[in-house]
Amino acid sequence: MLVAKLTGNYQTKLFLSLFIKNKLMKVEIITIGDELLIGQIVDTNSSQIGEILNDFGLEVSMTTSIHDDHDQIIQSISEAEKRADIILITGGLGPTKDDITKKALCDYFNCSLVENESVKNNVKGLLKKLDIPFNSLNAGQYMVPEKCIVLPNKIGTAPGMLFEKDNKIFISMPGVPKEMYDLMNSEVLPFLKKKNVSRKSIFHKKILLSGISESSLSEKIESWETSLPSYIKLAYLPNPERMCLRLSAYGDDKAKLKTEVSRQVEKLKKIVPEYIFGYDEDNMAGVVGKLLMKKNTTVGVAESCTGGNIAHFFTSNSGSSDYFKGGVVSYTNEIKKEVLGVKKETLDKYTVVSREVSIEMAEGAKRLLSTDYAISTTGFVGPTGGTKDIPMGTVWIAVAGKRGSVAKKFIFTMDRKRNIVRASQAAINMLRLFIISEIK
């Protein structure tokens, strides 16, 4: 079947390369923390590391989550060592008593804790910066197992610790996701590159879409999907903020994989152009921000039901002050009237959740903040609110621009928090389409 699909030298070459897998190093992840096993915390580190290594060209063969328990840590590492070549460990490195990973590592690699000068300086520097008085517990933070190579943690006090034994690599990292993420990219990957571990070529491309459901999208792109070459895998990765399609190409020649993936993306763009707003790590507000800057224009917001979240999405992007001037969160009719200038008659005649009020809010914000564009939202995001005529989940969104305003009604059917996110993204997407329509 597979072979039948493949034609031509190039594809055959890629096809064959799929079978070099067995040469690959085996990687296992061990995440440590009681909270992971009683359902207090979801283990996001394992999947994050899996994703990073996958992009790097290594595949995780197994992940294990265990308790903050000295003996279990040692048992798990020794079992992982039997199966894998690279063992990545997260968790249990904080200053507090429930963290005992370091002692277990000392016993496993049979060495003792010693003070480390560079870690000491880092800990003291961070505490100073944070204006936190140094205490005895911090002293423990710059003790590391004698046999480890320290991997500096630039944003936290607990360093990464690397051990090598019988051609196997063991790396212990903090459980704080951000710190683990930084260490993976700044220390672990460069180390593995230097080590020349055998990898396969993988190329991922994420296509970000908005304004379409998973099922109707997959219906629209079905023939494109089935026509994908066998070495390119498609994954649907939706979340409340956006729909994401990920193409993953596996082969031996990254450049060629890139070329073929771009070719497929171009095909896709022809099928669903209006829904694609960005790629890879883009976010909707940042993409719209670039559009605004390109036209040297600015935006403001008037938020009722989204309660400041649209402003938050814009201002989460560094440099947003170049195009985002500000906004008004009008959670009461008084503020809609007195600050945004919504007419009392409009509120009385059409009620607060209406096309008319959303437009007066957007135009009011545009005037008050003297911006080129303004976005407004008014609605019921739940769980309470809603009337006989205007059901819970109803949100009116308006965009005001230089050449008039548009408004649209949406119905969101999830919980309050996700409805707020969806309404915010829908609003920013409306501005995106509004600006694009002006350009045309």
Added chain:
Amino acid sequence: MLVAKLTGNYQTKLFLSLFIKNKLMKVEIITIGDELLIGQIVDTNSSQIGEILNDFGLEVSMTTSIHDDHDQIIQSISEAEKRADIILITGGLGPTKDDITKKALCDYFNCSLVENESVKNNVKGLLKKLDIPFNSLNAGQYMVPEKCIVLPNKIGTAPGMLFEKDNKIFISMPGVPKEMYDLMNSEVLPFLKKKNVSRKSIFHKKILLSGISESSLSEKIESWETSLPSYIKLAYLPNPERMCLRLSAYGDDKAKLKTEVSRQVEKLKKIVPEYIFGYDEDNMAGVVGKLLMKKNTTVGVAESCTGGNIAHFFTSNSGSSDYFKGGVVSYTNEIKKEVLGVKKETLDKYTVVSREVSIEMAEGAKRLLSTDYAISTTGFVGPTGGTKDIPMGTVWIAVAGKRGSVAKKFIFTMDRKRNIVRASQAAINMLRLFIISEIK
């Protein structure tokens, strides 16, 4: 040591109960799916099962995630069988080719796949309901290992499958979270209850704190922590929004555990009263909202560097319209002047990131929105911004109330997104302390 700590009949009783622990069944979870190991999907099933069993009185000792790989499945089950008494498995039960859990189970328990009437009827019924034409793949779905007890899946096509061998229990469930969840509650727990597996009572209490670092907190509470009875475990669970201490009491009498935990919480409240803002699922904005409602007062915000996130935190709580009236996001000096009424002289004399400007912003918002209180933020959250005198990360936060205003300078040293979260929480916490000080 342990015994020395414990005195009195009651504690001794609880103390003894600790040693019934070894009677406790060991539970392990195995989640199956390639997507879990390349970072495409986060394994929420493990933590979900962990939470369900924890409430039920069983503790998960370890979780493992593996590939859709026949041999790896068999190896993992046999390794788990060596360690545990109950092995719960999810994933790999779909109709598609990469799902091979059932075949592996047959080989492990050495039996063959047989057609199951009840599963057949369930599959056909569901397909009919969903109006999906029956195909050969579906036929595979009602074949089950001969030696298993079928656990009916009411909302999906793949049934749960239960095996017993040498007094050990093996249960395979679908990977679809909702289906796993239903099976756990409708079939697995009742079965374990019927089996009379020995359980312990567990009681958890989370104490939420703000405005204190993990290390200085643990120093302040060290003597309290070390004096905790041995059957109560303490865990530090910090995140950018707040610090969390979790007390977990293990014993045989839930009521008594609750009493003792409350006693310990009362002790803790005497040591760090000002930092504790809530418990369990509370959030800072919701807690402050309750304070405001109790006094029948309202709040508004004037946000510069937090860019709408404080408003978002308030309005994420259902019912927030009772106390949160609205806010102004003033990302430019013009809006600070024209909308909030900050004086040009103040901006010129003290610069925008200053005590004086933060106070004029808060008082301006209080006036404009006619609220009882207002919170303001102005600062540099990074990665750009900052001056020689006012370093990146500096944020001035002000609270305006009926009896005057207060302002405080903070330095946040993380990335932009987390600095925004921390500044927002610090600001809401400042209002909390401000209101409390008024009550006194």
